[in-house]
Amino acid sequence: MKDIKVSEVAPKMIEALPKGILLNSKSDKFNSMVIGWGVIGVNWSTPIVTVFVREHRYTRHQLDENPEFTLSIPLEGVNPTIQHVCGSISGRDVDKEKEANLTLVDARKVSVPAVKEYPLTLECKIIQKQPMDLSTLDATFLKYYPKDVDGLDIGSNQDTHIAYTAEIVASYIID
Numbered sequence: 001m002k003d004i005k006v007s008e009v010a011p012k013m014i015e016a017l018p019k020g021i022l023l024n025s026k027s028d029k030f031n032s033m034v035i036g037w038g039v040i041g042v043n044w045s046t047p048i049v050t051v052f053v054r055e056h057r058y059t060r061h062q063l064d065e066n067p068e069f070t071l072s073i074p075l076e077g078v079n080p081t082i083q084h085v086c087g088s089i090s091g092r093d094v095d096k097e098k099e100a101n102l103t104l105v106d107a108r109k110v111s112v113p114a115v116k117e118y119p120l121t122l123e124c125k126i127i128q129k130q131p132m133d134l135s136t137l138d139a140t141f142l143k144y145y146p147k148d149v150d151g152l153d154i155g156s157n158q159d160t161h162i163a164y165t166a167e168i169v170a171s172y173i174i175d
């Protein structure tokens, strides 16, 4: 593992997000979901990330049970199998480690493993979780909550996001 500064991770994470990075959690079991929205920066004089998880995701349940996660960022493009399994199937229904052929690597400071296939890794401990208050959102962005797909459906857009802000406690690239 090669350490990398958060300031060097930031542009790589922002570049990778539109195609998807992995948000890994571990409570009942290991699980991983693709995320396309996220923020990396500084708050409370602390390096932080904020991720946005819709209320009915299995990942939401996992994060509420164990408030730690890892982020795995691809350095050589997206793997189609990982993208499909982790981005469109719920961990309620499958074991994603097996289905997506993920190679798990023990993390240094959190209980959630990292994923070797997407080697740029952030280890994160949740500081705050905040359900999004849509009454304060600029009306232009309410299009992301059109209320026409049920919350438990995999394409759910009816439920809002919960913003999880976490301290970055380690950042490195897996060899």
Ligand SMILES: Cc1cc2nc3c(=O)[nH]c(=O)nc-3n(C[C@H](O)[C@H](O)[C@H](O)COP(=O)(O)O)c2cc1C
Residues within 6 Å of the ligand: 018, 019, 020, 031, 032, 033, 034, 035, 036, 037, 038, 052, 053, 054, 056, 057, 058, 059, 060, 083, 085, 086, 087, 088, 089, 090, 091, 092, 154, 155
């Ligand atoms: C490119 C891409 C980006 C996504 N971004 C997010 C996101 O930021 N937040 C979210 O809640 N779901 C997002 N999803 C949907 C989840 O990855 C998907 O619903 C997943 O199956 C949830 O897994 P889980 O139920 O095991 O948590 C995204 C999917 C894709 C393909």
